[in-house]
C-alpha cells in the first residue's frame with residue numbers, strides 16, 4: 208500500500224548573491240498513515256525547506272523547486288495550482304512552526320486566528336467555529352478556553368502559544384501534521400508536555416506526524432521512523448530503534464555520540480563531530496560528510512554515495528557502511 | 538483608558554495655551570504697527586495713542602494678554618480691530634467649515650489613493666507597477682503644493698473646464714457645487730501626505746509579509762485577499778499610523794497655502810490676511826483653532842493606534 212506522503216527525489220534551490228544553493232538535493236522518504244516520522248539533522252541541513260516545500264510555502268523567488276515530486280495520497284502536491292494547494296493547506300496537511308513567539312499574528316485575537324481555518328475549510332458558522340475552538344483548546348490542555356479566545360498572543364506564554372498552534376493544526380482534522388522544531392524554543396519541562404500532547408492527540412485521532420528536530424532524544428522517544436539529513440540529502444533512514452542500536456552512517460554515529468544518552472554509561476564524555484557543517488555554496492563533489500569523516504576513502508571524495516537498503520527497513524548513504532557496521536572505530 | 542483620554546485632553550489644552558501665548562507676544566514684537574497703518578501713517582503719536590485706547594490696546598501688553606486669555610477661556614475671542622469690528626468668533630465660524638471640508642476631503646482622498654497604491658507596490662514589489670508608484674510618490678513629494686494647485690487649475694479649470702478654478706460653495710448649495718470647488722485644492726494639499734503614507738505602507742507591508750505569522754496564515758490555506766487585508770494590513774498600518782500624526786501637520790500647512798491659491802476663505806486665508814494686517818485678535822483666534830485641530834487630530838491618531846494594536850495599553 209502506498210504511503211500517505213511520499214517525497215520523491217525532491218530538489219530545492221535558492222538563488223543567493225553568492226550563487227545557487229542546493230538546500231535540498233534529491234531527498235526521498237515516506238510518511239505512512241498515523242505514523243510518526245522524524246527528520247533530523249544539524250542547522251542548515253535543509254529540514255525546514257523540505258517541510259515547507261510540501262505545501263508550496265517556499266518563497267519563489269529566491270527559492271525554486273528544482274525537481275522531484277511530493278505525492279500525497281498519490282497526488283503530486285508540487286503540480287497543484289495555488290487554488291488547489293490551498294485546499295490541502297491546513298485542511299489535509301497542517302503545520303506547526305518553531306517560534307511560538309512570532310508565529311501568531313500579534314494584532315488578531317486567538318479566537319479569530321483559530322476559527323479562520325474552520326470557517327474557511329469546514330464552512331462552519333462563527334458560533335460553531337467558536338464552539339469547536341473552545342473544545343480544541345480544552346483538548347490541548349488550556350484552562351478557561353473561553354477567556355483565552357478573547358485574548359491576544361502577547362497575553363499567552365510561549366508554551367501556551369504552542370498549544371494554540373497545535374490546536375489550530377488539529378482543527379480541521381488533517382491527515383498529516385508537519386511540526387518544524389515545535390519545541391526548540393521552549394524550556395525543557397514544557398517541551399516534554401507539548402510533545403506528549405502532540406503524540407497523544409495524533410495517536411488518538413490517527414493523524415500522521417512528521418516531526419522535524421535536531422534533538423535525538425525526541426526522536427528516540429516519539430518517532431517510529433527516522434530520516435537523518437545532512438547538507439540537503441538523506442544520509443540514513445530506518446526504524447528509530449534500529450538506528451539507535453546500529454547506526455549505519457558515520458554522521459548518525461557522530462550525532463549519537465554528541466548527545467547525552469541514557470543507554471550509555473554515565474561519565475562517558477560527549478564527542479562533538481569534528482569540523483563544521485559544509486558551506487552549501489561549495490559542496491564537495493563526493494560525500495558532503497567526507498571532510499569530517501574518519502572512515503572516508505578515495506571513492507567518498509569522487510561521487511556522492513546513493514542511499515542503499517541494509518534490510519530491516521534501514522538504509523544508508525555511505526560507501527564504507529560495511530566497515531562501520533563491522534565495528535571499525537568511528 | 539478614560540483617564541488616559543482625560544490626561545491627553547489636558548495636555549492638548551496646555552499645548553494650545555502655549556501656542557497662543559507664544560503667538561500673542563511674538564505678534565507684538567514683529568515690526569509693523571496696525572494702528573499707525575489705520576491712521577494712514579499720517580497720524581501723530583497722539584491720535585495713534587487715542588486710537589489704541591479706544592480699541593483697548595493702550596494698556597501694557599501683559600494686561601492685554603491677561604484680558605485676552607480671560608475672555609478666550611470663556612469662549613470669546615474678541616473683535617477685529619478693523620472697520621465695523623466684527624467678532625472673531627464669527628470670522629472663525631465662517632472660515633472653519635471651509636477648512637474642515639478641505640482638510641477632511643484632502644485626507645480621505647489621500648488615503649483612498651495611498652492605501653491601494655501601497656498595497657499594490659508591496660505585493661508587486663520590483664515590478665514596473667511598483668516602480669511607477671514609487672515614481673509618482675516622489676513626484677508628489679517634491680512638487681510644491683501651491684504649484685501643483687496652479688497646474689491643476691490651468692489644466693482642469695482653465696483648459697478642460699471640468700472644475701471651477703477658485704472659490705468655495707457651501708454644502709447647502711448642493712453636493713456637487715461643494716465638491717467640485719474642493720477637488721483641486723484637496724488634491725493639491727493632499728498629494729504630499731498621500732505620497733508619504735503610500736511609501737510608508739509599502740515598506741511596512743514588505744516587512745510584515747515576511748514574518749512568521751504570515752507563513753502560519755498561508756499554511757492555514759487562506760487566500761491572497763484574506764492574507765493581505767485580513768492578516769497583513771492591520772499590522773502594516775501600525776507604523777503608518779505613527780507617521781500619520783506628523784504627516785497630518787504637513788497636510789494642515791498645505792491647506793493654509795492652497796486656500797490662498799484657490800481663494801477659499803478658510804482659516805488659512807483668514808490667518809494670512811490677519812497676519813498681514815496685524816489684526817491681533819483675528820490671528821490669535823485662527824491660530825488657536827488651527828492648533829486645536831492639530832492637537833486633537835493627533836490625539837485621535839493615538840487612540841486609533843491603541844484600537845488597532847492590542848499590545849498598547851493606556852496605563853499612564
Ligand SMILES: Nc1ncnc2c1ncn2[C@@H]1O[C@H](COP(=O)(O)OP(=O)(O)OP(=O)(O)O)[C@@H](O)[C@H]1O
Nearest residue numbers: 221228230249250251252253254255256257269487
Ligand atoms: N529564503 C532563503 N534564501 C536563501 N537561502 C535559503 C533560504 N531558506 C533557506 N535557505 C538555505 O537553505 C539551507 C537550509 O535551510 P533550512 O531552513 O531548511 O535548514 P534547517 O535544517 O531547517 O535548519 P534549522 O535547524 O536551523 O532550522 C540554509 O542553510 C540556507 O542556505
Ligand SMILES: [Mg+2]
Nearest residue numbers: 254255256387
Ligand atoms: Mg529549520
